[in-house]
Amino acid sequence: SPSTSSTGTTEQGETDTPAAEGQETYKIGLHYELTGAVADYGVAENKGSKLAIKLANEAAGYEKYVGVEYDNKSDSSEAVTIATTLASEGVIGVVGPATSGASAATYQISNDSQVIVVSPSATQNNITLVDPNNADSDVYEYIFRVCFEDSYQGAAMAQYATDTLAASKAVIYGDSASDYSKGLIEAFDTQFTKLGGEIVATEYYTAGDTDFSAVLTNINSMEFDVLYIAGYYNEAGLIIKQAKEMGIDKVILGADGFDSESLIELAGAENLNDVYYTTAYTAVDASEKLQAFIDAYKVEYNEEPAMFAALAFDATNLLIQAVEEVGSADAAALQAAVKGINFNGVTGDFTFDDTHTPIKSVLVVKLVDGVQSSADSVSPQ
Amino acid sequence: MIQFMQQLINGISLGSIYALIALGYTMVYGIIKLINFAHGDIYMLGAYIGFVFATKTGMGFIPTLIVAMITCSIIGVVIEMIAYKPLRNATRITALITAIGVSYFIEASTQKVMGTNPRAFPNLLPKGNLNISGVVITYQQIFILVVTVLLMIGLQFVVTKTKIGRAMRAVSVDTDAARLMGVNVDQTISFTFALGSALAGAAGVLVGIYYNSINPLMGLVPGVKAFIAAVFGGIGIIPGAMLGGILIGVTEALVSGYGSSLYKDAVVYVILIIILVVKPAGLLGKNVREKV
Amino acid sequence: MIVLQTKNLTRNFGGLAAVSNVSLEIKKNELVGLIGPNGAGKTTLFNLLTGVYEPSEGTIELLVDGNLKSIGGLKPYTITNFGIGRTFQNIRLFKELTVLDNIKVGMNQNINYGVLTAIFRFPKYYSEEKRVHEEALKLLEVVNLVDKKDELAKNLPYGEQRKLEIARALATNPRVLFLDEPAAGMNPIETQELTDLIRKIKDDFNLTIILIEHDMSLVMNVCERIYVLDYGKLIASGDPDSIKNNKKVIEAYLGED
């Protein structure tokens, strides 16, 4: 069956062999933004998750894992209902949603009903804590994520800009309505200043904008070394294109929001030189494991996987690995297994820290003519 | 000074894009008083149709534009027949809700069929720019502005000077009286939609080329901005839409350039409200006191 | 006793002086007619007197508590509360409200309970609503519409809509009543009934009435005095007989027989 077709909550596995009598099956909730404003990310992650399940089922030889799909329409109150629904459907864990806002809305419910959540891309600072605004508050026992925090990435890029690129003046350009963007901006700003650099200006756009010429004209008249674009590829691609066409030839920095084929399409390969971004996922010097994922993904969906798909693939596999280790659906046992996991994923190898956030190194990828040419590992001090 | 001129150019070219979308919006409104929320989505469809046509056939700008305009006008007429025609006698808010339904339908269908990720539009127009003592204008900017002005003039001509235009206005004032003159009301309204949708389709292709990026939700923001532009100028007034669009574009550019880019949208709304308080029917709208 | 007077009242629309230099004096309990060709400015004059339009020049004074008070340019609702009621040339009923509720809206300013009483339904709410209901029914009786009290106003035949408008105007408890073409679209029989109604309410409600009408059978029949407007200017005034024979009026308005 073509796996791109929508399956809804029809609990359909990816292999054709249904579970026989006596064979264990496990349900995994796939809770994503399949429509609405941020459907782009949710849909990519949904694909990654479904691929992971499919591969696991192939390995098991029967339909051992069943993905239960839900769409929250990019709406956080829908996410609450779905989390409640999933908790009552006996899933062993949930992967998703893609964005921090919708994710945070589900955590208390899932945690209280002892459903493990592995968030692929909830990058907001401290979001796995009961009170994200208070770094001292408790961590939700059942909530994990496989991505690193906005502040971690932002700081890493500031470090790299200062140490490796020898930048001392930076301009920041980000999305005023996005928590992701604002988190990156704050971290970059703090670290860059701490290292003796100067933030010349901080400018903002709104998601959905397509014309950035006014701000870029302004930026063009400033003295600076690097331009840090804190946002996703949708806008970043256009910003880079318009900046280069305007003659801004400074180094451009970004975060994992850059990681998509679309960036190249939108910006044009010729404009993607001297562009660096932080990520946990790169195809440069791909490991065997990663290459296998990329190949499988291409076969399945006929397109290159982006970071979102890779993160969801990891998040789903992490749950599956825990189940394989525990061998049962016992919530507490699974939780312990996840917490103590030593995971080798396509986005890196890691264990969890106290806040259930992965300890993995940040990679800075350099683009040359749109192609990832090198990846350096950094960690902020 | 150069900087200021540059920002002005930036604003005008952004504004001409808002205006381009607002023209069709305001014309449809002027004739059938419907806030066609789906207009922005037809614009998006225009971009996708152009995208598919250009990438599949490899043809150039003019054929792409024509195909997008024709297809969009057909889509517009079909939407009108299915979704709006049965509601001719309903309240305007009812028709508005239907338009919202149509908008959801088009957006989600496009997401489903074309995928949710942004696509790069093939570049069908020559690149290059003019540099007038430091102020840069690209050919594409000039092209879009010229096209917008020509379309505005053309549209204004059709509506005010031609027979079909007279029929359109007559229908908008008094449908039954227009019928008594022998006007085929359904055909006239279909024509209005065809025209408005063709304009949206053209806008989709032009914007697709200009920004090189299209996605299924690309109609949302410009849709709302075009609506605001139309209201700014006086809704239903064709030159008003142009004026409103340019004004919004220039405001955004100047606020970004000289104020804080953080508040560019807020400032647009503040100016909008101030203008409406001073001129309750928009800039070019006549504030007629109802005759009692 | 003068209840209403205007001095040099003028209203311009663009270049057009719809009402120009009009000075009137209306005495208590008079029944005055206002006639003139189409577009002479009669309705505009009503609109000025009731606050719908602001005068460009001139003054309007109304007898309030024994003194003449300037009301030019005040808001319509203020003027209504000083005791002026009106009907409209193009009927403006509250179409989606029932006949009874149309009257109750007219009585709104005489209802005495606060928002909190309304919300928490204190006893005062019930007693006031009861009073209003009864008074509204009484007004409907005057115009013979009690049977239709629960109909939506839009469903009434034209003639009854006109009568309902009169009753609604009475509900605001006016001392001066303006009627704008109350007989328009009525046939002679209906017009005759209307004539009787106008006389009756004038006496029963102790009113001063000013009416605009093109139906001379009505005007010449009920009006004690008539003003004639042409091109915004007052061209004649006097009792019906003198108006009938006034050359200027015949030329501009009545036409030769």
Add this chain to the structure above:
Amino acid sequence: MRKNQFTKTNLAWLLVIIGSYLLINVLISAGVINKIYQTVMLTIGINIILAISLNLIIGITGQFSLGHAGFMSIGAYSAGVIVKMMDGAPSSVYIGMLVGILISIVVALIVATPTLRLKGDYLAIATLGFGEIIRIVIQNMKITNGAAGLVLPKLIDWPVVFVFLVISTIVIVSFTYSAYGRACISVREDEIASETMGINTTKYKIMAFVVGAIFASIAGTLYATSFYVIKPEIFSFNKSIDILVIVVFGGMGSFTGSFVSALLISVLNTSLQSFADIRTIIYGALLVLIMIFRPQGLLGKYEFKFSKLFDKFAKKEVRQ
């Protein structure tokens, strides 16, 4: 007979309220209403409050407002901030609600005074603008934690929403069926005529707008304290559109309609869940179809009233 609150209809309503409260309780303990339905009930309750308060503004007073989400966000954020300050103490909900109401009143007055002079679509756009300005301000304030929003504990459950639903309904319906409501309706029907009836139209427009804003704010507080996360983007103008859809769908000017429609739309939404990513397509198509077949909304202007029912009974008895 001395008339007071304890009329036959009021007692009947009281019975309905107590009855449904008990019924829900029974259904919950019997397991018929599970956790999911309880969450859905919260959404429905909050949506009804939003819808009837917007209905007062649009359906009753005829003022086309697209800024309702702005007032909802004020209530949500007031509660959010105060809940945070008070560390989630139960009383923080109500203090937050009160603060939200006060701010909403002030903002509603500021919004209403200049904009309510506008008509129709111009008013719609101006209120939309105000709603967006409110959102942008919240998005850039420190205390609201900007774009990231606030993560809040769940502090209320369905009984609280139920109580506020009852209060909102009583206040708004009593307001509408009084001299004040009649004045508002007359404003909707014909402004010039109602001015001529001695009605200060501006005053009544503002009144309806403020009352509507107060309840939108209350709904916002309830939302914030039951849905864990508030972010500025939740309260964008799309939210205002969603509320508008409920109102028009149910029938403009019919509160019964708003109830039915909020309920149906939730049911629709929940049952479409199983269609995952095509449910928005279906929802859009259904919206068009339903409006074509019921252009006046599900219930038009119909209002359920016990008094009508009693009248019918009374007539039957007389006949017998």
Add this chain to the structure above:
Amino acid sequence: MLKIEDLNVHYGVIHALKGVSLEVKQGEIVSLIGANGAGKTTLLHSISGIIKSTSGSIIFEDNDITKRSAKDIVSYGVTQVPEGRRIFKGMSVEENLYMGAYLRSDKDGIHKDLESVFERFPRLKERIKQNAETLSGGEQQMLAMGRALMARPKILLLDEPSMGLSPLLVKEIFKIIIDINKQGTTILLVEQNAKMALGIANHAYVLENGKIVLSGLGHELANSPDVKKAYLGG
């Protein structure tokens, strides 16, 4: 020329016309009188195809127009001056007149007719570019008639052309009607002003509650005691 037989029209449950039959001969003026809500406008709207009848037939010059579209009916030569004038607000006097000639494409003919309308109504010529909305009531009525004449109708349906007009204008309008008729246009006139309507009619009908209750020659009806009592006031 125009023959209506057993026409029934319903608005939802309201039975507005109950088996109306009526005939208008070439070159005549036929008047139709009746109280408010009798169904006069409904009848004219049915003839013009704005309202669809439930049963019965309308024959115009051997064409069955009962089920034809409003556009076809206009093109056959049936034009209406609607109740309340219904001029196109926001359009100029000239544009309104051109709307009358909407279905014609003979430029020269249209131009000639425009001149003759201006001859008949010199006031309209003075106001040629003025927004029709700002015309006085009488001027609007002239415009509505001029607009209808621009279609070169064979039969003109007039719905209460004297409503709201000053006595002088009422006389003028009636003069114009007679004049138009003399120049060869057949006329079906609906009026509240029964006295004048019967005065100029060749034939007349009285409509009550959706039924024709009386018919005859114009002057006959004018002298009928029933009509006098009900419509002429004593």
